[in-house]
Amino acid sequence: MAVFKYRKIVDEIMTAIEQGHLKGKLISVRTFAKQRQLGISTVMQAYHELERLGWVVAKPKRGYFVVARVNAEPPNYGRQINRVLAGLTLDRAVQYSFNDDDILPLSCTAPSTVIDPELLLNQLHKKALAKRPYKLWMQDPIEGVAEFRLAICHHLLRSQQIFNYKKVLVTNGRQEGLMLALTSARALDQPIAVESPMSFYFQTMLKQFNADVVEIPMQADYQDELALLSSAYESQSFATYLLNPNFADPTGRVLSSREKVQLIEWAEIHHVTLIEYDRGELYFGSERPATIASLVSEESSCRVICIADFYDTVSPTISLGYLLCINSFDECQFAKQTVAEEPSIVLQHMMQEMMNSGRYHKHLSALRCQIHQNYNATMALLRPHLARITAAQFYISQPSGGPCIWFQLPAHLTSQALWHKVLENKLSIAPGAMFTLDNRYDNYFRVTFALPWNDDMINGISLLGEIIADYVQQ
Numbered sequence: 001m002a003v004f005k006y007r008k009i010v011d012e013i014m015t016a017i018e019q020g021h022l023k024g025k026l027i028s029v030r031t032f033a034k035q036r037q038l039g040i041s042t043v044m045q046a047y048h049e050l051e052r053l054g055w056v057v058a059k060p061k062r063g064y065f066v067v068a069r070v071n072a073e074p075p076n077y078g079r080q081i082n083r084v085l086a087g088l089t090l091d092r093a094v095q096y097s098f099n100d101d102d103i104l105p106l107s108c109t110a111p112s113t114v115i116d117p118e119l120l121l122n123q124l125h126k127k128a129l130a131k132r133p134y135k136l137w138m139q140d141p142i143e144g145v146a147e148f149r150l151a152i153c154h155h156l157l158r159s160q161q162i163f164n165y166k167k168v169l170v171t172n173g174r175q176e177g178l179m180l181a182l183t184s185a186r187a188l189d190q191p192i193a194v195e196s197p198m199s200f201y202f203q204t205m206l207k208q209f210n211a212d213v214v215e216i217p218m219q220a221d222y223q224d225e226l227a228l229l230s231s232a233y234e235s236q237s238f239a240t241y242l243l244n245p246n247f248a249d250p251t252g253r254v255l256s257s258r259e260k261v262q263l264i265e266w267a268e269i270h271h272v273t274l275i276e277y278d279r280g281e282l283y284f285g286s287e288r289p290a291t292i293a294s295l296v297s298e299e300s301s302c303r304v305i306c307i308a309d310f311y312d313t314v315s316p317t318i319s320l321g322y323l324l325c326i327n328s329f330d331e332c333q334f335a336k337q338t339v340a341e342e343p344s345i346v347l348q349h350m351m352q353e354m355m356n357s358g359r360y361h362k363h364l365s366a367l368r369c370q371i372h373q374n375y376n377a378t379m380a381l382l383r384p385h386l387a388r389i390t391a392a393q394f395y396i397s398q399p400s401g402g403p404c405i406w407f408q409l410p411a412h413l414t415s416q417a418l419w420h421k422v423l424e425n426k427l428s429i430a431p432g433a434m435f436t437l438d439n440r441y442d443n444y445f446r447v448t449f450a451l452p453w454n455d456d457m458i459n460g461i462s463l464l465g466e467i468i469a470d471y472v473q474q
Contacts, residue, residue: 005038009046014055014376017066018398026056026064053380067387075251075395075408075444077196077217079228103423104460107430109249110316111282111403111450114370117314117363121350128349142337144170144322145348151355152322158361159280159287161294163324169332172343173319174277177307178205180323183339184331185273185305187211187240193232194242197435197444199249199277202242206437213437214238218251222259226266233270240273246280246289247402250435250446254283254400260292268302273328277307281364282450283401284372293324303327310351312403313364320347371403371450378405378449378461385465389472403450408443409472415445418471425467427460 009032016022026032026047033043047064050056056064143149149165156163171177178201182188188209194202196215206213214232219225229241245255245263255263267274280289293306305328309321320343325332354360386396395408409415415431422429432444447464451457 005042006046006049009036009038009043010049010053013046013050014053017055023066025062026066028063053376054383055380067383075406076220077441079217079219102426104427104456105451106447106460106464107428109312109403109448109450111312111371111448112310112315112367113452114374114450115363115367116452120354120359120363121315124350124353125346127353128346131349142333142342144168144343145345145352148348148352149322151352155355155360156294159290161290163294167325167329169323169325169329169336170343170348171309171321171323171336172341173321174201174307174309174311175205176340177309177321177323178202178275178277180332180335180340181275181305181307182209182240184328184335185240185275185303187273187275191236191238192240192242193229193238193272195244195248197248197250197432197441198242198437199244200430200434201249201277203435203437215436215438215440216241218248218253222255222262226262229266230270233272238272240275241267242275242277244277244279245292246278247282247399247404249279249402250404250430250432251406252397252399252402252404254289257290257295260290260295264292264296264300264302264304267304268300273303273305275305275307279312279402281313282368282371282403284368284375285400289401291324293326296326301327305332313367314351314354314360318347318351320344320351368401370453371401374449374451374453374457375399375405377453377458378447381458381461382465382468385462385469388469391472394472403448405447405449407445407447407468409445411443413472414442416442418445418468421471422464422467425463427464427467429464 013022013026027035029040029043029047032038033040036043047056051058051064055067057067058064146165148170149168152168153163153165169180171180182192188211191212191214192206193214193216194206196217198215214236216225216229216232219228245260247254263274266272274292276292278291280291283289291306293304296302296304304324304326306324307321308324310318311321323332351360354363391410393408393410397406399405409418415429416433419429419431430446432441432446433439435441435446449461
């Protein structure tokens with residue numbers, strides 16, 4: 001698909017503004033055109049597009065000026081470490097809003113829905129049936145189809161991640177993956193450490209297990225977070241740490257490879273098993289972030305279990321995933337053999353064919369591109385409304401991938417009250433209290449932009465921006 005010259009200018013300037021490198025007045029159209037050896041009409045088209053999207057504003061006889069960004073200071077999640085018994089107390093009201101047909105669910109994430117792969121899946125299904133899957137089922141090992149596990153390793157190799165297929169264990173998706181990881185690590189017999197705010201997926205599972213949880217608040221400086229992790233361990237030892245190293249739900253944070261290696265070294269010293277939920281496939285850039293599992297050296301004794309699945313990337317209807325087991329394969333294999341059902345042979349062959357043919361890589365590229373476009377369009381709709389907000393404590397995350405934007409309200413405001421206002425307008429957001437087990441983060445909330453882009457999304461996000469601005473300013 002052709003990329004127009006003006007579009008490249010738009011993307012370049014948007015990125016510079018978002019990263020804080022470009023402020024104030026843009027250089028003139030003629031100067032920009034001369035510097036880049038471009039036509040004036042091309043630059044003019046780009047500036048008009050930036051104005052339409054809400055990134056700049058034209059002032060007669062003065063030029064184009066960057067629209068003032070909302071305060072982008074990173075949020076402070078505090079340093080309080082709480083130990084909580086996770087009871088069965090799901091926030092049912094918010095859950096119901098996810099599934100109400102009359103409500104736009106800007107609270108739940110389903111990034112794979114932005115592209116409809118039905119035709120491709122139907123083709124793959126027919127091809128897989130030709131392999132006589134029910135006969136193969138009787139011959140398949142507990143680890144999963146060997147060819148599929150090899151295809152997973154070849155796919156990961158595209159991002160310079162090297163795995164032996166004998167360390168890959170096929171599962172029925174991320175929920176089973178977490179259950180197997182916790183079971184194999186014997187984590188449920190003692191306290192479990194979890195980064196906080198935590199993935200809602202982690203939170204709901206831990207509640208079902210009635211787990212003893214130690215929440216470790218994220219810190220802007222990862223050295224501070226490791227120090228906090230050490231302090232928590234000294235106060236109450238634990239043998240398992242759950243985290244999202246790539247696009248932590250809901251904050252969108254991505255740990256660098258250096259920080260992941262530091263965590264591996266910490267875990268090795270303290271004999272703690274790391275369970276990571278990897279969403280790195282949703283990175284907007286050209287090279288996806290590495291999993292923690294891929295960074296463990298051969299000499300290291302660190303135990304890592306990486307949970308991955310195709311819910312985010314292919315379809316929410318596909319119950320298929322895998323574990324990458326570093327120094328933990330035998331335990332995970334035994335857990336699967338004793339507490340899990342066999343994954344669909346048909347789905348394994350479908351995904352094997354999709355990966356080996358290159359169609360999975362092509363699909364991922366299109367998916368990331370569309371999600372990125374959704375993010376840019378969402379911010380273009382929100383920015384004119386949020387520009388009215390003058391509160392210094394108001395914060396919006398700037399994700400480099402993933403499906404969510406994370407908001408911080410001024411401390412005296414509550415996201416649960418905002419949720420009620422939003423719900424009255426047939427919209428839904430995810431209040432921050434959903435991402436902890438002890439009702440923290442009441443002035444935070446999450447919104448997803450990774451849903452099918454249509455008129456409902458356009459109107460809903462614009463209305464949401466108006467509601468947020470009115471709520472904060474009042």
